[in-house]
Structures are given as structure tokens and as C-alpha cells.
Amino acid sequence: MLRFAIAGWRAVLLLLLVGTATANAAESFIIDEIEVEGLQRLEEGTVLSYLPLVVGDELNQQTAQQSIRSVYDSGLFSDVRLLREGGTLIVRVEERPQIVSFSIEGNDKIGGDELMESMRSLGLSEGEVFRQALLDQVSLELRRQYFANGFYDVDIDTVVDELPNNRVSLKIDVVEGESATIKSINIIGNEVFDDDTLRDELKLQETDWMPFQQSDRYSKQQLGGDLESLSSYYQDRGYLRFTIEDVQVQLTPDKRDIYITVTVDEGEVYSVEGIRFTGETVLNQAFLNALVSTRAGETFSRKKATESADRIEAALANVGFAFAEVQPVPEPVDGKDRAITINYAIDPKKRAYVRQIHFRGNAGTNDETLRRELRQLEAAPFSQTAVERSRVRINRLAFIEQTEVETQRVPGTDDLVDVIFTVRERPPGSVQVGVGFSGADGFLISGSVTHANFLGTGNRVAVNLENNEFSRQLNLSWTDPYFTEDGISQTISGFFRRSDRIIRFSSGFSSNILGGDLTYGLPISEFSTLRAGIGVSETSIETFAGQTSDEVLNFVNENGKRFTAFQLRTGISRDTRNRTIFVTRGNLLRLNADIVVPGSDLRYFSTSLTTQHHIPIYAGFLAQINTSLGYVDTYGNANTVPPYENFFAGGTRTVRGYRDGTLGPRDTPFDNPFGGKLRTTSQTELIIPLPFEADGQSTRFSLFFDIGSVFAEPGDFEFNELRQSAGIAFRWFTPFLGILNLSYGFPLNDEQGDETDRFQINFGTGF
Structure with missing residues (x-):
């Protein structure tokens, strides 16, 4: 073998340029063949891919230097040499070790999963090539982070275990020690505001007597934020030229206490x-x-x-x-x-236009189903309000759990953006067979098949069957929210209900109702909708000797036991809520008026007004006020409202702390609740954020005040007759039972004869 050598100063220069890598060449030559030596794990093609030479090229001083530098800079080799044997160029390399395992232990305060992910991105992970310089850099950075967070007594030790076959196992052992605590925060130069006032603006605080105090743990990042808060405090009060002249952070020799001194110049008020x-x-x-x-x-x-x-x-x-x-x-x-x-x-920059709108995460929903909710259109000028309204509308869909939106500038342009909506879907369909409980109905067995996003179209299909101690019912419905391109919705439903529930409240009779409805929703603005529809039902009631009240018997004597009703349904609503479940802002106003039209066996009408107001207070606290007003009466020559259409009050939906349906008029001669024509209720709640749930989308805890009652006639209304209660409530959106409602209410003005029920629970579908 004939080794090339570069004489004198050339050899010295090359060694300076490439470190331990050497290339010996006595003279230039044309490469006839290239061989690679020293490989253990890597393929020869890997080396050749970094080598800027091929067979037929000339090897000289310049190309040798470039070749060694290129192969060495790949980071795969600790040494690279170029040798010659005749017309063959031999590339001799020494591979860097391969990392078999990498771990960090003892870092409870800094890092965690995010730190390990960062290490993997840098190349410190199983299967990567080991570089000592990178490990040293990581160790120094980790130490810097500990110092920035007040852990000055930290000990960081890196262990490299060499294994057979040019492999290594890496481990960083961390002994964190105790965090230094803030002994004193001293502010110098302040004359207008005293030290205590200014220290109250800081999140970092001096160590005090409070157990488990965390605010006295020093953090360089938090100190920077506190200094900005201090500047804001002054500048928000007119001190435009306020400056922080100096900040001193001193550590005691035992590395346990920190003294912070901030020197300020207040300036003048502008x-x-x-x-x-x-x-x-x-x-x-x-x-x-x-x-x-x-x-x-x-x-x-x-x-x-x-x-x-x-x-x-x-x-x-x-x-x-x-x-x-x-x-x-x-x-x-x-x-x-x-x-x-x-x-x-x-x-203003250039006016921006929306090039494209994309959806992500909608695996089970058609693109068109989401796109029809948009208020921002493609090729139209960008509007932040329209984009945000589009996000809220998508988020309000029953099969969407969460929606996020981002705006991206189109590369290479200064006037085009793409809008990307990322959704997280709820399971749109369910087949359930379960058990529920209601204070009004007792235990029930229910079965339902529901799909809120049938075939990805947004159409809702539901079949529901319930059976409990007092009633049995079957409901079928189909809702198309975009029956027309203009957003008119259509709902077709059919139902059968057999109910003995009035027996629980009053005067023994049962009812059987078979019917169907066709209802349309007509949007008249972004937030308002008209409701119009028709319904038909066939009702029969059955009385029982010695158990049926005088009021029911009088109704049967006047109208008979079987009735056909043709109903006209109307209404209007305005809904600005940001969600449909566990709302955090926005209001709802809904007014409905339904009338049984002439040609029916009975003639009556019913109206209802429902309002919801949600008022954010502070730090997640929320005030929610729900009110309802209902009125039912006859018209024409009819005299008596059907007893199954009366309003009832009491229970979780109206006035908690009183037994379901027991407030208001009583029948004769049994003195049981009979309901009335007028119901008015209000529920006011202070919703308190729970520390274990940040977004408040699955649980709620609240303090409540309820007031309301039922009256036989509107003229009987007296404010003193409204029942009041206060208490606590908890709601949980369960995966299988729907919303679980728990409340404990204290009646505030109950009277003799009222039926109270302090602890109340509802769960299951259909409530």
C-alpha cells in the first residue's frame, strides 16, 4: 500500500482545518476506485453520500480538504482520513458511538415529558449518534434552567457507559436540592407609592408564615414579569417616564436565601x-x-x-x-x-383576502356540513368578526366538542390568508339501554338510538323509548337543520305517550296520547329564528272510581274522554350563547305560542317565555339567571283547560328544595297538587370554577337562589305566595347517563302543607 503524504506546511494547514482528520497526498491523482474502511453499523453508501467525490474526479489538496470536512460535518464520525493505494482512494472513518438508551432521573421540578421531547429533537435519544459536546451542552442548559428557577444547590452528573459494538448508554442524574426562597424584596427610589403597595403588584413574595407557600420560590422569568407589572402599575397612573434603574439579586453563601433589590425612578405624572x-x-x-x-x-x-x-x-x-x-x-x-x-x-398594511378555508379533525363530518356554518367566505375580504362568529357557530353543533381557528399568511404574498378550523368531534351516534332516576318519575328504563350527525350531514335522527313507574313513551324524530340552502330547518316527529304520572301528584287518571308534529325554523337574522309548525294528536283519558278528583270529573263530564287536537305552533327566539351545554357567555330569549285551532274537540292555547342570561364576573366565576313564564287558557266557548296541560312547579328545573310538581293549587277532595294556568319561576346561580377542570365543559358547581310557584288563574298571582329556596348544586356531563344533576336546597319560606325535598337528583336521558 502506498500512502499519500502532503509535505511540510500543507500537512500542518490541513490538520488545523479538520482537527484529527488527516489526508495524506503527495500529489494529485485521478480516482479509479473508492473504498471505505472502519464501518461497523453504517452502510458504505452513507459515507459516499457525504463525499463530494466520485470515480473519475481528481484528488488534490483542495478536494481532499473539502471531502474530509464534508464527511466529518455529517456528525456521524469522530475521525476521517483519506488514504491512497494506487488509483484507489481509501476513506478510513471512525464511527461515533450509537446511543442505546438515554434517561434523566431526579428532575422533578424541571422538565418532565417536555424536556425529554426536547432532548429527542436535539439528537439525544435511542438510536441516535452520540456526541459528547452535545451532552455537555444539555447538562449546562439544564443547570442554567435550575438556576433561573432558584435551585442553586443542584448537582447534575452525566454518566456515559460504554457498551460492546461501539454503543453507549447515557444517563443524567439530578440532585435538585432545596429551592432558594426570597428573604427580602426591597424597592428603592419610590416616594409616591409605599413598598407594601408595590409589592402587592408582584407575584414573587417574601417568605411568610403561610404553609406550603410557593410565591417565595425565586424564578428569573417570574421576576422579569413582575418588573413589567411594576412598570405597568406606574405607567397606568400617568408616570410615563418611570424606569427601573437597577435590579440586584443576591444569594446567601449557603444558597438558601435570596435578597432582591429594585431601584426605580418614578418620574412625573403626565x-x-x-x-x-x-x-x-x-x-x-x-x-x-x-x-x-x-x-x-x-x-x-x-x-x-x-x-x-x-x-x-x-x-x-x-x-x-x-x-x-x-x-x-x-x-x-x-x-x-x-x-x-x-x-x-x-x-393597515394591505387588505387581506381569504384564499382558502380548511377543516381539520372532521373525520366523521362532511366538509359541507361545517362550511355552511361559516360567516367568513373564501375570496372575500378577511373579517375577524366573521371568522370568530364562524368558529362559535361550528362549536355550537351538537357533534362538535371544541373548535379552534388560526389564520395563516399565504407564503409569497402579502394580501392573502388561509383560515384553518380545527375541530374535535363528539361521538355523533349512540345506542343506549340504561337506567335513570328522577325525583318526579322515580326509576326508569330507557333505550335510545340517536345520531346527531347522520352520515356526516348534520341531520339528527332519534328513536327513544322510556318506561317508568308512571309513564311509557315512544318518540321518533328527524331534524334537517338545512332543509333549504337558506338555513330553514325541518323537524318531523311522532310520539306515543301513556302517562299515569298525574296520579303521583293529584287525582287518579291516566292519559294516552298519539300524535305527530311538523316544525320549521326560519332564521331572520344571525341570532334570531322564527318557529312555525303544525301538530295533530289523539288523546284519551281514563278515570277511576273513588280516586279521581272533582276537577277531572268535571272536565270529563263537560268534554268527554277522547279528544282530537289540531295544533298551530309559533314562536321566536334570539340566541347569542357560545355553547348549548355549560354556557359561559351569551343570552337566550325564547317566546312560544301554541294554539289548538277550531275544528278540534278542545280549544285552548299555551304561551311560554324562557330567558337565560350568563354574566362573566371574574376569574372564571359566572352568574347565570334562568327565568320562565308559562300561561295556558281556553278560548271560545271552552271553559276548562285539560288537566294534563296544567303547569306544575317544584324540583330541579323550577324551585329546588320542594318536591317535584307539588307547588301551587290543590285538587278536591284529596288536597293533592293539581297544577294551574300560570307558572312563574326564576333560578339564579353563582357558578364557581372547579380547580380540577380548566374549561368547565363537563362539570359545574354553583350556589343558587330559586323563586317561583303556580297559580290557578293569572289574577291569583301574589308575590308573597312565591316559594323561595337557596342551596348548592353540582352538574356532571357523564359519558353514559347524560347530565347528572345534584342539588341540596333549603326552603326559605315554606308553609304548612308544602312538601319539601332538600336533596334532589336527576340523571339519565330524557330529563
Whole structure:
């Protein structure tokens, strides 16, 4: 074998360039063949793929240096040499070891799964090539993170176990030690606000007597956030030139206590002389003025100025300027000390148009089913309001659990965006056979087949069968939410109900009802819908000697026991809620009016008004107010409302703490609840966020106050007769039983004869 050698200074230069890799070449030559030596795990083709030489090329000083550097820079080899044997170029390599395993132990406070994922992305994982420099870098970075979080006594040891066949096992052992705690936070230079007031603005706090205190654990990142909060506190109160001049963080020799000293310069209070808008304003002056919350003569507030700029950006985004930037710039006023003009510098950028709208995660839903909910259209100017409304509409679908949206700029353009909706679907269909319980109906056995997204079309098909101690019923329904392209919905339903439930409340009689409905929903605005439909039913009732009340017997004597009713259904609703279950914001107003039309055996009508108001308070606390008003009466020559159409109150849906259906008028001679023509109820709840659930989509805990009752005639209404209760409630959206309702109510003004029931529970489908 004839070894090439590069004489003198050339050899020295090459060694300086490529480290331990060497190339010996006495003279240039044409490569007839290339061989690779030293491989253990890698294929020869891997080396050749990095080598910038092929058979027929000339090997000289320059190409040798380039070749060694290229192969070495692959990171796969710790040493690379070029040798010659005749016309054959020999590439001799030494492979870096392969990582068999990598683990970090003892890092309870820093890292976890996210740290391991980060290590894998850097190349420290099973099957990767080992590089000592990378392991050292990771160890230093881990130590830096511990220091930044107050763990100055941390000990980090890296262990490299060499294994046969050029393999290694890596392990980082961490002994975290105790976190240093904040002994003192001292603020220097403050004269307007005292130390305690300013320290209250900080999340980092001095160690106190509270057990399990976490706010005294030092974190460099949190200190940065606290300093920003301190600046905001001053600048929101007019101290425009407030500065933090120095920050000292001192660690005691035993590495257990930290002393923080912040030196500030408060400056002077500035007032707003006026506002102006510069740049390409786009929007008219009057509209821009309405978006600004700081007025002339007020003390400057950075928070108000920033919020005003955000509102202007949002307004511009709604008319297509998706990338608009608005910067509030305080400008001194000539000739006046401590007076500024706020200049809102507006840069709308180019008007953006939506190129495409994509959906992700809708494995069981047709694209068109989601697309018809959109208020932002393709090829139209981008509108932030339209995009957000589209997200809410998709999120309100019964088969969608969560919807997220993002806007992406189209690469290579400055005026096109793509809008991407990512959905998480609920199971749209279910076949259930189960047991439920209601305070009104007792235990029930139910079976149902429901599909809220039939064949991905958004159509809802439902078959429900229930059997309990007091009733049996079968319901069939089909709902097409887009019966027409304009969004008119159609619901076709049929039902059979046999009920003995009135026996529980009052005066023994049973009823059998067979009927069907055809109902349409006609959207008249983004949030409002008209309801129109017809229904037909055949009803028969049965009385029992010695058990039926006088009121029921009088009705039967006047009208008989079998009735055919043709019903006209109307209504209007306005719904701005962000969800249909466990709502967090928005309101619902629904007014329905149904009438049994002439030509029927009976003549009566019923009206109902339902409202829901959801008022966010603070930090997840929510006020919810539900009210309902119902009224039923006869018209024409009819005198008596059918007893099965009376309103009842009491129980989880109306006034908790009182037994289901027991409030209001009583029958004769049994003195049992009989219901009445007028019902009015209100439920007010303070919903308290639970620490174990961030989004509040499956559980709810609340304090409640309920009030309401039923009256035989509207003229009988007296406020003093309304029953009141207060208590606590818990709701859980269970996977199999539907919504579980638990409540414990305390009647506040119950009277003799009232039937109270403090603990109440409802669960199962059909409630």
C-alpha cells in the first residue's frame, strides 16, 4: 500500500482545518476506485453520500480538504482520513458511538415529558449518534434552567457507559436540592407609592408564615414579569417616564436565601393634552375617536392607550386589514411640561383576502356540513368578526366538542390568508339501554338510538323509548337543520305517550296520547329564528272510581274522554350563547305560542317565555339567571283547560328544595297538587370554577337562589305566595347517563302543607 503524504506546511494547514482528520497526498491523482474502511453499523453508501467525490474526479489538496470536512460535518464520525493505494482512494472513518438508551432521573421540578421531547429533537435519544459536546451542552442548559428557577444547590452528573459494538448508554442524574426562597424584596427610589403597595403588584413574595407557600420560590422569568407589572402599575397612573434603574439579586453563601433589590425612578405624572391619528387611517375620524378610551385632560394610562390601539386593530381586521398595526406613541406638547399628545400611528398594511378555508379533525363530518356554518367566505375580504362568529357557530353543533381557528399568511404574498378550523368531534351516534332516576318519575328504563350527525350531514335522527313507574313513551324524530340552502330547518316527529304520572301528584287518571308534529325554523337574522309548525294528536283519558278528583270529573263530564287536537305552533327566539351545554357567555330569549285551532274537540292555547342570561364576573366565576313564564287558557266557548296541560312547579328545573310538581293549587277532595294556568319561576346561580377542570365543559358547581310557584288563574298571582329556596348544586356531563344533576336546597319560606325535598337528583336521558 502506498500512502499519500502532503509535505511540510500543507500537512500542518490541513490538520488545523479538520482537527484529527488527516489526508495524506503527495500529489494529485485521478480516482479509479473508492473504498471505505472502519464501518461497523453504517452502510458504505452513507459515507459516499457525504463525499463530494466520485470515480473519475481528481484528488488534490483542495478536494481532499473539502471531502474530509464534508464527511466529518455529517456528525456521524469522530475521525476521517483519506488514504491512497494506487488509483484507489481509501476513506478510513471512525464511527461515533450509537446511543442505546438515554434517561434523566431526579428532575422533578424541571422538565418532565417536555424536556425529554426536547432532548429527542436535539439528537439525544435511542438510536441516535452520540456526541459528547452535545451532552455537555444539555447538562449546562439544564443547570442554567435550575438556576433561573432558584435551585442553586443542584448537582447534575452525566454518566456515559460504554457498551460492546461501539454503543453507549447515557444517563443524567439530578440532585435538585432545596429551592432558594426570597428573604427580602426591597424597592428603592419610590416616594409616591409605599413598598407594601408595590409589592402587592408582584407575584414573587417574601417568605411568610403561610404553609406550603410557593410565591417565595425565586424564578428569573417570574421576576422579569413582575418588573413589567411594576412598570405597568406606574405607567397606568400617568408616570410615563418611570424606569427601573437597577435590579440586584443576591444569594446567601449557603444558597438558601435570596435578597432582591429594585431601584426605580418614578418620574412625573403626565396628562393627555389630546389625541391624533397618523398614517393611513382607513376608518373615518368619528369612528376612530369612538374607539379611544383616553380623553383630553385625563391622566395618561398605558393600559388605556394599548386597549384603544387593540380596538382600532380589531376594527381594521373586520374590514379586511388582517395584519394592521397600530402603535400608540406619546408625544410631548411644545411649551407645556408633563403634557403629551397620544399619536395612534396606523399602518393597515394591505387588505387581506381569504384564499382558502380548511377543516381539520372532521373525520366523521362532511366538509359541507361545517362550511355552511361559516360567516367568513373564501375570496372575500378577511373579517375577524366573521371568522370568530364562524368558529362559535361550528362549536355550537351538537357533534362538535371544541373548535379552534388560526389564520395563516399565504407564503409569497402579502394580501392573502388561509383560515384553518380545527375541530374535535363528539361521538355523533349512540345506542343506549340504561337506567335513570328522577325525583318526579322515580326509576326508569330507557333505550335510545340517536345520531346527531347522520352520515356526516348534520341531520339528527332519534328513536327513544322510556318506561317508568308512571309513564311509557315512544318518540321518533328527524331534524334537517338545512332543509333549504337558506338555513330553514325541518323537524318531523311522532310520539306515543301513556302517562299515569298525574296520579303521583293529584287525582287518579291516566292519559294516552298519539300524535305527530311538523316544525320549521326560519332564521331572520344571525341570532334570531322564527318557529312555525303544525301538530295533530289523539288523546284519551281514563278515570277511576273513588280516586279521581272533582276537577277531572268535571272536565270529563263537560268534554268527554277522547279528544282530537289540531295544533298551530309559533314562536321566536334570539340566541347569542357560545355553547348549548355549560354556557359561559351569551343570552337566550325564547317566546312560544301554541294554539289548538277550531275544528278540534278542545280549544285552548299555551304561551311560554324562557330567558337565560350568563354574566362573566371574574376569574372564571359566572352568574347565570334562568327565568320562565308559562300561561295556558281556553278560548271560545271552552271553559276548562285539560288537566294534563296544567303547569306544575317544584324540583330541579323550577324551585329546588320542594318536591317535584307539588307547588301551587290543590285538587278536591284529596288536597293533592293539581297544577294551574300560570307558572312563574326564576333560578339564579353563582357558578364557581372547579380547580380540577380548566374549561368547565363537563362539570359545574354553583350556589343558587330559586323563586317561583303556580297559580290557578293569572289574577291569583301574589308575590308573597312565591316559594323561595337557596342551596348548592353540582352538574356532571357523564359519558353514559347524560347530565347528572345534584342539588341540596333549603326552603326559605315554606308553609304548612308544602312538601319539601332538600336533596334532589336527576340523571339519565330524557330529563
